[in-house]
Amino acid sequence: MAIRRIRVFPDPILRKKCRVVRRVDDKIRDLAADMIETLDAAGGIGLAANQVGALQRVVTIHMLGEESAEVLVNPEIRATEGEREIIEGCLSFPGYEGLVKRAISVKARWLDENGSKMTVTAEELYAQAIEHEIDHLNGILYVDHLLAHQKLVAAGSLKREDEPHMHDVELEIHTDHSDDDEVEPDESGIEIVESTIKFSDLYSDSSISQMQYDLRSAGYVVDDPEPEHDTGHQHHGQAGHEQVESDDPHLNGGVLLDPEHRH
Ligand SMILES: [Zn+2]
Secondary structure (H helix, E strand, O other): OOOOOOOOOOOOOOOOOOEOOOOOHHHHHHHHHHHHHHHHOOOOOOOEHHOOOEEEEEEEEEEEEEOEEEEEEEEEEEEEEOOOEEEEEEOOOOEEEEEEEEOOOEEEEEEEOOEEEEEEEEEEHHHHHHHHHHHEEEEEEEEHOOOOOOOEEEOOOOOOOOOOOHHHHHHOOOOOOOOOOOOOEEOOOOEEEEEEOOOOOOOHHHHHHHHHHHHHHHHOOOOOOOOOOOOOOOOOOOOOOOOEEEEEEHHHHEEOHHHHHOO
């Protein structure tokens, strides 16, 4: 198993349609094992194969509180029910989140890592993750679902209720890659665990700068007329060419994980 580099917007592979897997064999299982390792290292909920450079219809989902991740081969949505607006993030847009419309529940089917047929009715975050990841396999990104007049903002900026959201795949990006493994309460009293996974194991720095530049050029983030003002956590996507930085010492270094997501 190995951690694979996560591709970020606007890497063209994220717009490619992944191929149907003909046989669930050891090659697919190896890919899935790498994807799970990468997903867990990033503290994410879901990862699609093209996000790590493989054009196969393979997804891994690791729901909060679940001991192990699931492997979804050739996943398909059979039906959706309802509609809701929800905060979402994506490991290919590290440091950002936005408001999208998703179904309330989905019926889906796929093959597991042994090739067994699975049929699932999923709700809430699980449904959101399935929709989000199947979109990836079809070259669709969550920015394609942004609500009218909505932009991406820095992860953690949007108002949220207590329930977990897809934003929880968020990564905070920092220039300082220190290895501190401290547990510190943030301003909401929630403990933050800093991962010892190096940011550079998951992402290439140059692709992150390129992403931030391209998100701005494409109009997905708002140009900040006063880039100097100090907004603490509220970056509102003004990062431009710069990395998203924070003055908060708790946030310095590596990838941030909520301890809940490490199970
Ligand atoms: Zn994603």
